[in-house]
Every structure is written in C-alpha cells, then in structure tokens.
Amino acid sequence: MSLSNRYTEMVGIRYPILQDGLGLSPTARLAAAVSNAGGLGTVSMPGTVTDPRETRRRLREQIDECMGLTNKTFAVNIPAGRDSSGNLLSFTEPLLGAVLEARRSDPAIERQLRVVTTAAGSPKPFRERLSAAGLIHQHKVGTTAQAKKAAEAGVDVIVAMGAEGGAHISKDNVHTFVLGPNVLDAVSIPVLLAGGIRDGRGLAAALAMGASGVAMGTRFLVSEDSSWHPRFAEALLRMQEGDDVAFAANYGNCRALRNKASLALIPGATPVHVPSAQIYDKLQAMVRAQDEGDIDTGLVLTGQVASGITDKIRVAEFLPRMAQEAERVIAKLARNYPLTLESSAELMA
Numbered sequence: 001m002s003l004s005n006r007y008t009e010m011v012g013i014r015y016p017i018l019q020d021g022l023g024l025s026p027t028a029r030l031a032a033a034v035s036n037a038g039g040l041g042t043v044s045m046p047g048t049v050t051d052p053r054e055t056r057r058r059l060r061e062q063i064d065e066c067m068g069l070t071n072k073t074f075a076v077n078i079p080a081g082r083d084s085s086g087n088l089l090s091f092t093e094p095l096l097g098a099v100l101e102a103r104r105s106d107p108a109i110e111r112q113l114r115v116v117t118t119a120a121g122s123p124k125p126f127r128e129r130l131s132a133a134g135l136i137h138q139h140k141v142g143t144t145a146q147a148k149k150a151a152e153a154g155v156d157v158i159v160a161m162g163a164e165g166g167a168h169i170s171k172d173n174v175h176t177f178v179l180g181p182n183v184l185d186a187v188s189i190p191v192l193l194a195g196g197i198r199d200g201r202g203l204a205a206a207l208a209m210g211a212s213g214v215a216m217g218t219r220f221l222v223s224e225d226s227s228w229h230p231r232f233a234e235a236l237l238r239m240q241e242g243d244d245v246a247f248a249a250n251y252g253n254c255r256a257l258r259n260k261a262s263l264a265l266i267p268g269a270t271p272v273h274v275p276s277a278q279i280y281d282k283l284q285a286m287v288r289a290q291d292e293g294d295i296d297t298g299l300v301l302t303g304q305v306a307s308g309i310t311d312k313i314r315v316a317e318f319l320p321r322m323a324q325e326a327e328r329v330i331a332k333l334a335r336n337y338p339l340t341l342e343s344s345a346e347l348m349a
Ligand SMILES: Cc1cc2nc3c(=O)[nH]c(=O)nc-3n(C[C@H](O)[C@H](O)[C@H](O)COP(=O)(O)O)c2cc1C
Pocket: 020, 021, 022, 023, 024, 044, 045, 077, 079, 118, 119, 140, 161, 164, 165, 166, 167, 168, 194, 195, 196, 197, 215, 216, 217, 218, 219, 300, 301, 302, 303, 304, 305
C-alpha cells in the first residue's frame, strides 16, 4: 500500500506527515531529519528578538543549516497573528522577507524550500507574494470559518488544528475530531489535520476522515533529533492526562504544561487580551524552557498528546514505522469490516 495522495504529490514527499512549526528554539536539525525520513520538515521562527534584521539573519541561519543536512523539500513556518491592537506581529514580515530573500539568493534553496505555512491571522496579506515566488502556501486554522476564508484567499493547503494541540489554539476550543470533518466538508483543497496525532493510528484516522495527511508538533519534540534542552522532552515524557492547561494568549488560547509559568499567565477563568509587551515575557519564558531546560518557571508549550508519549524517537525510524502502522490499520479495517454488497457496488461505480 502507498500513502501517497494529492498532497504528497503537490509537495513532493513520500509520507503525508508534516512536522509542524515549533518556535522559538532551533529546529533545523529536526526539520532535516523529518524531510530525510520522507515527511515534510519545518524550520520555525528562531528566537524572540525584536530587531527585524536580526530576525531575518537568524531565520536564514536556520535555513542554511537545514540545507546542509538535507537535499529534500522542507517548509518554513511564519506566525502571522495580530496583537490586541490589531497590529501584525513584529516578526512576521522579517521572517517572510528572509524566506523570499533566501530563495532568490540560491537556486538550491529555491528548489528545496518549497512550502511556507502561515499560522494564525489571515493569509491574505502574504498570498500574492508567496504565490508569485512559486511557493506552496499552507495556512493554519483552528475553526471552519477560518478555513473557508483561507481557501477563499487562495491558499494551497489548510492545516486544521484542533484544540488538544500544542501552543496556540483557537479560542473556540474546537477539537480535532469535530474540526476535521467540518473543515473537510467546507473546503476542497488538501487538508492536514493537527492536534493530538501521535502515531499511525492518528494518521489512519485522519485519512479516514478524508484529510490528506497530518501535522504534528509535540510528538517530534520527544526525539533524539530535537536540539532543545533534554529537560523539555523529559517533562513531556512525565506528563499525564490533565497535566496541561490552556490560557488566553494574544491570538486565541495557548496550551502548555501546568507549571508556575503557565499559571502566571492565567489572570482568570475567562479569556482576556494581554497587551503586546507581554508577548515578549511569554516568549522569554518559552526560551527559558526550550533552551535552558527551566521547566518550572519556563513555559513548556505542549499538546495533550504528551500524556500518551512514552518514548524518545529517532525520526529516521519513526516516520516509516508510523506510515506502516497507518497502512496496517487501514488494511485491518478492510479485512475486519468487509463491504456489504451495496457499498461494494457504490465503491466500484
Ligand atoms: C513547543 C511548541 C511550539 C510551537 N510553535 C509553533 C510555531 O512557532 N508556529 C506554529 O504555527 N505552531 C506552533 N506550534 C504548534 C505546532 O505547529 C502544531 O500545530 C501542534 O503542536 C499540533 O498539535 P500536537 O502538539 O498535538 O501535535 C507549536 C507547538 C509546540 C508544542
């Protein structure tokens, strides 16, 4: 059985598995490992600097590092949310500029860096530039209304992320099992499902709903290929159901390990807007956890799926294993639930 479909063909990968954006610490090594293993790796926003030139430089450094480790296709993730005053995040444009400039400067980068995922906010302000550059444009959404708008804006792929996912989630808290079929009914472009996917069973379930693949974050952070501080992965490995918490963030909510850092960001039971300046405190707290391993006062962003993660993977082994598991699940279902004559006729028609 092959899991290739219109998404894998569009992007040029073997397995319909995206390692999704994971800011703020280095992700070049992880992204390259995922792309080398047959999925689509993503280089993510590096660091919390406010100087646009330094933001561009850091992303370029990550792109170059990824290029040095793989000759396969990879993506870059660009958070494109807005702060409580409605302003685009200060790092969005510099990140986009770095991607476009890197592709212009080197034909090899142009060949491999083929996908940009914009996350949160509207994809509209970037659509024309990404399309003119020949990039495949994926946009992340947390609701069906956002998916419809993104499809209307002309993006190529929707990444629909349910509220059990890690980091920024929709304030409407729509979970993957509800969001998936809703979005798939609403748009006709390829959809990847995210939020709560950890293995081949999740991939088979997403394909069964009609998705073209899955996008995963938390699972890939508990990996020998992650460059983050080992205490971050160890904290995820210890997590049980109920150890996470969602708090109101600038755009939507945000899911993290329940600790001093996340509890400090919960002002009350109802979502509130926080002033723009606080974004940087939150980002600094993320860096403390991811780079320094401070999992007590640092912010450990994670999805609920951490409660089911019990091993540290090697991406090169994990990806084929996950794809094979999905294939086995699909084949087993076909064997255990043989078609009735009516369905069989419908399938053949
Ligand atoms: C530590 C962490 C950092 C993340 N950073 C980003 C980011 O910079 N941009 C983004 O679009 N999504 C980000 N996400 C969300 C992931 O891309 C992905 O959609 C999410 O983790 C999927 O849910 P899962 O964790 O259940 O697999 C992050 C998630 C985690 C856990």
